[in-house]
Amino acid sequence: AQTVTQSQPEMSVQEAETVTLSCTYDTSENNYYLFWYKQPPSRQMILVIRQEAYKQQNATENRFSVNFQKAAKSFSLKISDSQLGDTAMYFCAFMKHGVLLGGSQGNLIFGKGTKLSVKP
Amino acid sequence: DAGVIQSPRHEVTEMGQEVTLRCKPISGHNSLFWYRQTMMRGLELLIYFNNNVPIDDSGMPEDRFSAKMPNASFSTLKIQPSEPRDSAVYFCASSLRRGASGGYTFGSGTRLTVV
Numbered sequence: 001a002q003t004v005t006q007s008q009p010e011m012s013v014q015e016a017e018t019v020t021l022s023c024t025y026d027t028s029e030n031n032y033y034l035f036w037y038k039q040p041p042s043r044q045m046i047l048v049i050r051q052e053a054y055k056q057q058n059a060t061e062n063r064f065s066v067n068f069q070k071a072a073k074s075f076s077l078k079i080s081d082s083q084l085g086d087t088a089m090y091f092c093a094f095m096k097h098g099v100l101l102g103g104s105q106g107n108l109i110f111g112k113g114t115k116l117s118v119k120p
Numbered sequence: 121d122a123g124v125i126q127s128p129r130h131e132v133t134e135m136g137q138e139v140t141l142r143c144k145p146i147s148g149h150n151s152l153f154w155y156r157q158t159m160m161r162g163l164e165l166l167i168y169f170n171n172n173v174p175i176d177d178s179g180m181p182e183d184r185f186s187a188k189m190p191n192a193s194f195s196t197l198k199i200q201p202s203e204p205r206d207s208a209v210y211f212c213a214s215s216l217r218r219g220a221s222g223g224y225t226f227g228s229g230t231r232l233t234v235v
Contacts, residue, residue, distance in 0.1 A: 035223050043231075
Protein backbone atom coordinates (compact mmCIF):
# COMPACT_ATOMS: atom_id res chain seq x y z
CA ALA A 1 0.00 0.00 0.00
CA GLN A 2 1.11 3.50 -0.74
CA THR A 3 1.84 5.93 2.09
CA VAL A 4 2.55 9.65 2.12
CA THR A 5 4.54 11.26 4.93
CA GLN A 6 4.80 14.92 5.77
CA SER A 7 7.32 15.23 8.57
CA GLN A 8 6.70 18.89 9.43
CA PRO A 9 3.40 19.35 11.30
CA GLU A 10 3.88 23.13 11.47
CA MET A 11 6.09 25.74 9.83
CA SER A 12 6.27 29.50 9.76
CA VAL A 13 7.88 31.97 7.38
CA GLN A 14 8.20 35.72 7.14
CA GLU A 15 6.32 37.47 4.40
CA ALA A 16 8.34 37.72 1.15
CA GLU A 17 10.70 34.92 2.15
CA THR A 18 10.96 31.41 0.74
CA VAL A 19 9.83 28.23 2.47
CA THR A 20 10.06 24.55 1.54
CA LEU A 21 7.61 21.90 2.69
CA SER A 22 8.74 18.28 2.70
CA CYS A 23 6.93 15.18 1.50
CA THR A 24 8.06 11.61 1.06
CA TYR A 25 6.07 8.68 -0.22
CA ASP A 26 6.38 4.95 -0.41
CA THR A 27 5.33 2.99 -3.48
CA SER A 28 6.46 0.19 -5.71
CA GLU A 29 4.69 1.72 -8.68
CA ASN A 30 6.50 3.36 -11.57
CA ASN A 31 3.65 5.40 -13.01
CA TYR A 32 1.88 7.81 -10.70
CA TYR A 33 1.02 11.44 -10.05
CA LEU A 34 1.88 13.68 -7.11
CA PHE A 35 -0.04 16.72 -5.96
CA TRP A 36 0.08 19.52 -3.44
CA TYR A 37 -3.25 20.78 -2.15
CA LYS A 38 -3.79 23.90 -0.06
CA GLN A 39 -6.52 24.14 2.59
CA PRO A 40 -6.96 27.69 3.90
CA PRO A 41 -9.14 28.47 6.94
CA SER A 42 -12.12 28.56 4.58
CA ARG A 43 -11.70 24.76 4.42
CA GLN A 44 -11.71 24.60 0.62
CA MET A 45 -9.18 22.10 -0.80
CA ILE A 46 -7.36 23.86 -3.62
CA LEU A 47 -4.99 22.17 -6.07
CA VAL A 48 -1.68 24.03 -6.03
CA ILE A 49 0.56 22.00 -8.31
CA ARG A 50 0.92 18.52 -9.78
CA GLN A 51 3.70 16.35 -11.14
CA GLU A 52 3.67 13.30 -13.41
CA ALA A 53 6.22 10.74 -12.29
CA TYR A 54 7.41 10.08 -15.82
CA LYS A 55 8.45 13.72 -16.23
CA GLN A 56 11.91 14.58 -15.00
CA GLN A 57 11.31 18.31 -15.21
CA ASN A 58 10.04 19.82 -11.98
CA ALA A 59 6.60 21.44 -12.18
CA THR A 60 6.25 25.18 -11.61
CA GLU A 61 3.17 27.35 -11.07
CA ASN A 62 4.04 31.00 -10.54
CA ARG A 63 5.53 31.26 -7.01
CA PHE A 64 5.10 27.52 -6.38
CA SER A 65 7.58 24.91 -7.55
CA VAL A 66 8.44 21.36 -6.64
CA ASN A 67 11.62 19.37 -6.23
CA PHE A 68 10.75 15.88 -7.42
CA GLN A 69 13.34 13.22 -6.63
CA LYS A 70 11.90 9.96 -7.94
CA ALA A 71 14.67 7.68 -6.73
CA ALA A 72 14.48 9.16 -3.26
CA LYS A 73 10.65 9.22 -3.37
CA SER A 74 10.67 12.82 -2.33
CA PHE A 75 8.34 15.61 -3.47
CA SER A 76 8.94 18.94 -1.74
CA LEU A 77 7.06 22.18 -2.35
CA LYS A 78 8.85 25.52 -2.50
CA ILE A 79 6.90 28.72 -2.03
CA SER A 80 8.79 31.84 -3.10
CA ASP A 81 7.95 35.40 -2.06
CA SER A 82 5.53 34.12 0.60
CA GLN A 83 2.32 36.09 0.99
CA LEU A 84 -0.11 36.33 3.90
CA GLY A 85 -2.68 34.54 1.77
CA ASP A 86 -0.42 31.49 1.64
CA THR A 87 -1.27 30.76 5.27
CA ALA A 88 -2.99 27.37 5.16
CA MET A 89 -2.66 23.63 5.64
CA TYR A 90 -0.73 22.03 2.80
CA PHE A 91 -1.32 18.41 1.86
CA CYS A 92 0.87 16.25 -0.28
CA ALA A 93 -1.03 13.56 -2.21
CA PHE A 94 -0.20 10.50 -4.29
CA MET A 95 -2.25 8.87 -7.00
CA LYS A 96 -1.38 5.65 -8.78
CA HIS A 97 -1.80 5.88 -12.52
CA GLY A 98 -4.55 3.81 -14.01
CA VAL A 99 -8.27 3.95 -14.57
CA LEU A 100 -9.35 0.38 -14.00
CA LEU A 101 -12.58 0.17 -12.07
CA GLY A 102 -12.05 -1.16 -8.59
CA GLY A 103 -8.70 -1.42 -6.89
CA SER A 104 -6.66 1.52 -5.75
CA GLN A 105 -5.84 3.07 -9.10
CA GLY A 106 -6.90 6.65 -9.20
CA ASN A 107 -7.36 7.01 -5.44
CA LEU A 108 -5.84 10.15 -3.97
CA ILE A 109 -3.83 9.24 -0.88
CA PHE A 110 -3.02 12.19 1.36
CA GLY A 111 -0.34 12.96 3.91
CA LYS A 112 -1.34 14.37 7.30
CA GLY A 113 -0.53 17.92 6.25
CA THR A 114 1.75 20.80 7.22
CA LYS A 115 0.32 23.92 8.79
CA LEU A 116 2.06 26.94 7.27
CA SER A 117 1.84 30.36 8.87
CA VAL A 118 3.10 33.42 6.97
CA LYS A 119 3.96 36.23 9.36
CA PRO A 120 3.93 39.93 8.44
CA ASP B 121 -18.67 26.81 -13.42
CA ALA B 122 -19.88 26.83 -9.80
CA GLY B 123 -17.54 24.05 -8.76
CA VAL B 124 -18.50 21.17 -6.49
CA ILE B 125 -21.36 22.26 -4.23
CA GLN B 126 -21.93 20.69 -0.83
CA SER B 127 -24.71 21.29 1.65
CA PRO B 128 -25.11 21.98 4.45
CA ARG B 129 -21.89 23.75 5.33
CA HIS B 130 -22.35 22.95 9.02
CA GLU B 131 -24.53 20.34 10.69
CA VAL B 132 -25.04 19.80 14.39
CA THR B 133 -27.12 16.84 15.40
CA GLU B 134 -27.83 14.69 18.40
CA MET B 135 -26.50 11.19 18.75
CA GLY B 136 -28.87 8.66 17.22
CA GLN B 137 -30.31 11.02 14.63
CA GLU B 138 -30.09 10.51 10.89
CA VAL B 139 -27.81 12.86 8.98
CA THR B 140 -27.80 13.43 5.21
CA LEU B 141 -25.03 15.27 3.45
CA ARG B 142 -25.47 16.44 -0.13
CA CYS B 143 -23.20 17.00 -3.09
CA LYS B 144 -23.55 18.39 -6.60
CA PRO B 145 -20.50 17.57 -8.74
CA ILE B 146 -19.18 19.63 -11.60
CA SER B 147 -21.24 19.13 -14.73
CA GLY B 148 -19.56 16.66 -17.06
CA HIS B 149 -17.48 15.00 -14.36
CA ASN B 150 -18.29 11.30 -14.21
CA SER B 151 -16.34 10.34 -11.08
CA LEU B 152 -17.43 11.37 -7.60
CA PHE B 153 -15.68 10.78 -4.30
CA TRP B 154 -16.61 11.17 -0.64
CA TYR B 155 -13.77 11.86 1.81
CA ARG B 156 -13.76 12.28 5.58
CA GLN B 157 -11.25 14.51 7.36
CA THR B 158 -10.37 14.15 11.06
CA MET B 159 -7.41 15.30 13.11
CA MET B 160 -6.48 11.75 14.01
CA ARG B 161 -6.80 10.05 10.62
CA GLY B 162 -6.43 12.91 8.15
CA LEU B 163 -8.25 12.61 4.81
CA GLU B 164 -9.76 9.21 4.10
CA LEU B 165 -11.61 8.04 1.01
CA LEU B 166 -15.01 6.64 1.96
CA ILE B 167 -16.55 5.73 -1.39
CA TYR B 168 -16.30 6.53 -5.05
CA PHE B 169 -18.81 6.47 -7.91
CA ASN B 170 -18.16 6.14 -11.61
CA ASN B 171 -21.02 7.10 -13.92
CA ASN B 172 -23.36 7.09 -10.91
CA VAL B 173 -22.44 3.52 -9.94
CA PRO B 174 -20.69 2.83 -6.60
CA ILE B 175 -17.41 1.16 -7.46
CA ASP B 176 -15.37 1.06 -4.28
CA ASP B 177 -16.95 1.46 -0.84
CA SER B 178 -14.20 -0.25 1.12
CA GLY B 179 -13.55 2.95 3.03
CA MET B 180 -17.06 3.21 4.44
CA PRO B 181 -16.52 2.67 8.15
CA GLU B 182 -19.71 0.86 9.12
CA ASP B 183 -23.14 -0.15 7.94
CA ARG B 184 -24.43 3.04 9.50
CA PHE B 185 -22.93 4.85 6.52
CA SER B 186 -24.55 4.71 3.09
CA ALA B 187 -24.11 6.70 -0.11
CA LYS B 188 -26.21 7.09 -3.21
CA MET B 189 -25.91 8.79 -6.56
CA PRO B 190 -29.34 8.74 -8.21
CA ASN B 191 -28.17 10.85 -11.17
CA ALA B 192 -25.08 12.53 -12.56
CA SER B 193 -25.71 15.78 -10.72
CA PHE B 194 -26.47 14.65 -7.18
CA SER B 195 -25.09 12.43 -4.45
CA THR B 196 -25.88 11.89 -0.79
CA LEU B 197 -23.99 10.47 2.15
CA LYS B 198 -26.22 9.29 4.96
CA ILE B 199 -25.33 8.32 8.51
CA GLN B 200 -28.01 6.50 10.48
CA PRO B 201 -27.81 6.46 13.45
CA SER B 202 -25.13 9.07 14.00
CA GLU B 203 -22.56 8.81 16.80
CA PRO B 204 -20.19 11.39 18.34
CA ARG B 205 -17.21 9.68 16.70
CA ASP B 206 -18.68 10.54 13.31
CA SER B 207 -17.88 14.19 13.97
CA ALA B 208 -15.60 15.29 11.12
CA VAL B 209 -15.47 17.34 7.94
CA TYR B 210 -16.91 15.45 4.99
CA PHE B 211 -15.73 16.39 1.52
CA CYS B 212 -17.16 15.59 -1.84
CA ALA B 213 -14.89 15.73 -4.89
CA SER B 214 -15.37 15.11 -8.58
CA SER B 215 -13.19 14.56 -11.62
CA LEU B 216 -13.56 13.95 -15.32
CA ARG B 217 -12.62 10.35 -14.66
CA ARG B 218 -11.02 8.42 -11.89
CA GLY B 219 -7.30 8.78 -12.07
CA ALA B 220 -7.47 11.99 -14.04
CA SER B 221 -4.01 13.49 -14.03
CA GLY B 222 -5.46 16.87 -13.19
CA GLY B 223 -6.52 15.68 -9.77
CA TYR B 224 -9.88 16.18 -8.19
CA THR B 225 -11.98 19.29 -7.54
CA PHE B 226 -13.22 19.43 -3.97
CA GLY B 227 -16.27 21.03 -2.48
CA SER B 228 -16.07 23.24 0.59
CA GLY B 229 -16.97 20.38 2.88
CA THR B 230 -19.63 19.82 5.54
CA ARG B 231 -18.52 20.09 9.16
CA LEU B 232 -20.58 17.54 11.09
CA THR B 233 -20.81 17.69 14.87
CA VAL B 234 -22.66 14.91 16.67
CA VAL B 235 -23.40 15.69 20.33
